[in-house]
Amino acid sequence: MKQTFTFYPSVIASTASTANAEIFDLSIEAFEQGEYLKSLHLLLDSINKDLRTSYSNPQGNEFHIPHGPLFIRLKEDEEQLHITAPFLILPEKNQIAMLRQVSSLNFNDLDLAHLVLKGNQFYFEYHCPLSFSHPRKIHYVLKEICTIGNKYDYEFQDLFAVQRINRPFFTPYTPEEVEYVYEAIQQSCKECLQGLRYFESSRKFGDMWDILSATFLKIMYVAHPQGSLRDTLEKAIRDMNRNIPLAAIVTNGRQTLEEIQALSPEELAKSLYFTATFISDKQRSNMQKIREDYEKCYKQVSACLEAGDYKTVCLRITHKFYETYYQNHMQEDLNCILVKALTQASACSWSKAAPILYQTLEAIMQGPQKNTKFQNPIAA
Numbered sequence: 516m517k518q519t520f521t522f523y524p525s526v527i528a529s530t531a532s533t534a535n536a537e538i539f540d541l542s543i544e545a546f547e548q549g550e551y552l553k554s555l556h557l558l559l560d561s562i563n564k565d566l567r568t569s570y571s572n573p574q575g576n577e578f579h580i581p582h583g584p585l586f587i588r589l590k591e592d593e594e595q596l597h598i599t600a601p602f603l604i605l606p607e608k609n610q611i612a613m614l615r616q617v618s619s620l621n622f623n624d625l626d627l628a629h630l631v632l633k634g635n636q637f638y639f640e641y642h643c644p645l646s647f648s649h650p651r652k653i654h655y656v657l658k659e660i661c662t663i664g665n666k667y668d669y670e671f672q673d674l675f676a677v678q679r680i681n682r683p684f685f686t687p688y689t690p691e692e693v694e695y696v697y698e699a700i701q702q703s704c705k706e707c708l709q710g711l712r713y714f715e716s717s718r719k720f721g722d723m724w725d726i727l728s729a730t731f732l733k734i735m736y737v738a739h740p741q742g743s744l745r746d747t748l749e750k751a752i753r754d755m756n757r758n759i760p761l762a763a764i765v766t767n768g769r770q771t772l773e774e775i776q777a778l779s780p781e782e783l784a785k786s787l788y789f790t791a792t793f794i795s796d797k798q799r800s801n802m803q804k805i806r807e808d809y810e811k812c813y814k815q816v817s818a819c820l821e822a823g824d825y826k827t828v829c830l831r832i833t834h835k836f837y838e839t840y841y842q843n844h845m846q847e848d849l850n851c852i853l854v855k856a857l858t859q860a861s862a863c864s865w866s867k868a869a870p871i872l873y874q875t876l877e878a879i880m881q882g883p884q885k886n887t888k889f890q891n892p893i894a895a
Contacts, residue, residue, distance in 0.1 A: 517713075519829050520729070521708055521889055522700040522861035523737045525840075526692055532799035532844035533563045542650040551645040552576060558650045562794060580795035583663045584668040584683045585639075596648040600639040600660050601680035602630065603671055609772070613675045616667075624663055627656045636680050639664065654794070661794045666828045669746045685741075688787040696738045696787060697780045703737070704729055704776035711769055720761040725830040727768040728755045728825065732837035734775070744778070744786035747771065752841070800843040806880055809835060813880050816873060825869035829860070832872040852879065 542557035552575070559566040559578065570580045577590040587600045605613060617630050617637060628641040639660045643652075660771045671677050688696070707730040714722045731751045734740075740748065755764060812835045820825040821880075837854050839845070856875035860868035 517826075518862055518864050519833060519860050520726075520733065520862070521702055522857040523695075523703070523733075524858075525736055525739065526696055527739050529847065529850070530797075530840075530844050531847050531850070532795075534799050535561045535564070539650065539654075546648070551596075551648060554650060555589070555591055555596070555648070558653060561650075562654075566793075580793050581684065581791035583665045583790050583850065584679055585661070585664045585683075585793075586681050586683075587639075587657065587660060587793060591645065591648075595642055595644055596640040596653065598628070598639075598653075598656060598660070598684070599651060600664065602637040602639055603668070604678045604680055605632065605635040605637065606675050606677050607843075609675045613671065613677070616671070616674075620663060620667065625659060626661050627652070628663075634869070638670075638680075646847070658794045658796070661792075662796045665796070666749075671747070673743075683790065685788040685790050688784065688789070693780060693787055694786045697783055699737045700734055700775065700778075700783070703733055704772055706730075707772060708776075708805055711765070720765055722826070722830060723760060723765045724768075725834050727765060728752070728774065729834040729837055730772065731755070731768070731828070731865040732834070732841045736837055736840045737846065738787065740786040741788055741790060744775070744783065747775065795844060797842060798845050800839075800846045800849060802846075802849070802879075805839060805843070805849070809880060812874055816876065820869060820873050825865035828869040828873055829865050832876050833857075835876075836872075842878055850881070 531788055538557055539561035539735075542554050542561055545551075546554035556567055559580075566578070566580060569577045572578070576592070578588070580587045580589070580727070585600045585602065587598065590597045597734075614632075617632075621629050628639050631638050631640045641660075642658045668679070685706060707726050710726040711723050714720075714726075731748055735745075735748050738744070751768060754767060757764060770786070812831055816828045816831050819825075819831075836857060839853070856872055860871045863871075
């Protein structure tokens with residue numbers, strides 16, 4: 516392996532955040548003035564301007580908003596705000612094991628909302644007086660319900676064969692999109708495994724870690740999977756940072772990658788679908804925070820470029836760019852810059868790709884950039 520990864524544009528053209536910080540500030544202002552329903556309306560508008568018009572009752576005090584496998588209900592009466600979300604049905608088998616898992620979530624993962632068992636059905640719930648319904652707190656409650664619901668929906672189905680209370684609405688990828696993602700995953704796995712073999716003889720586990728981790732992040736970027744594949748990739752990405760010997764991390768990661776590579780197009784298609792998102796677990800991209808996050812990488816690759824270590828420049832920057840996509844809803848100007856750099860550096864020798872990637876990183880670190888249009892060939 517003496518060249519960079521082949522670049523595949525994301526199947527989703529834009530992941531820019533719909534959040535509006537100015538409207539959120541107005542929501543706080545309304546709350547402080549005791550205008551609680553107006554504050555709730557503005558909070559929803561700050562998340563997505565279309566939520567109220569799409570999911571409100573005629574009176575404007577109740578909302579049923581979809582998010583992945585959930586439908587989240589917000590209702591404001593004269594005294595309280597009620598938030599509920601039907602989740603899963605307690606199975607006939609393995610009930611004790613699942614109840615223990617749910618108890619663990621309530622004690623360890625959920626701070627304000629809780630999972631409540633009603634009959635044989637689990638619901639997320641949160642209730643509070645209107646005077647305690649500060650927009651920051653309510654946004655936090657909604658985000659933790661969305662995050663935990665997304666994470667454990669498939670995991671509980673896999674562990675306990677549970678059923679959802681509500682049937683969510685999913686839109687499957689088109690056959691062309693499935694074929695594109697399948698080819699991208701196959702090529703990405705092939706290149707990664709070739710890279711692992713290349714570095715294995717010299718036991719360069721740091722480089723092996725870089726290409727494995729970058730490949731998992733890259734597949735998330737290209738495919739935006741749900742279900743089984745998303746669960747597998749999320750776990751693989753977390754496991755890359757476990758506190759165990761690097762050689763063991765690489766061995767486990769390689770095994771997971773080979774399992775992903777072995778998926779047939781039909782198996783893959785089960786995890787490829789579009790679903791509604793209320794509040795994402797990703798953060799809205801912020802250039803100042805991104806520069807702070809890039810600072811350590813920038814110093815390291817600057818020294819590597821000066822020393823002629825083009826391989827390290829390419830591996831570190833490529834990993835950092837895909838990590839940025841994984842953690843953020845990317846603003847359009849930065850998205851265009853990164854896509855352009857990854858496209859120009861695609862499947863190039865390290866010596867050719869290193870200056871391209873470095874110049875892009877340097878430009879981001881030094882200041883604002885002019886937007887450059889890029890037409891995604893798949894998700895135009």
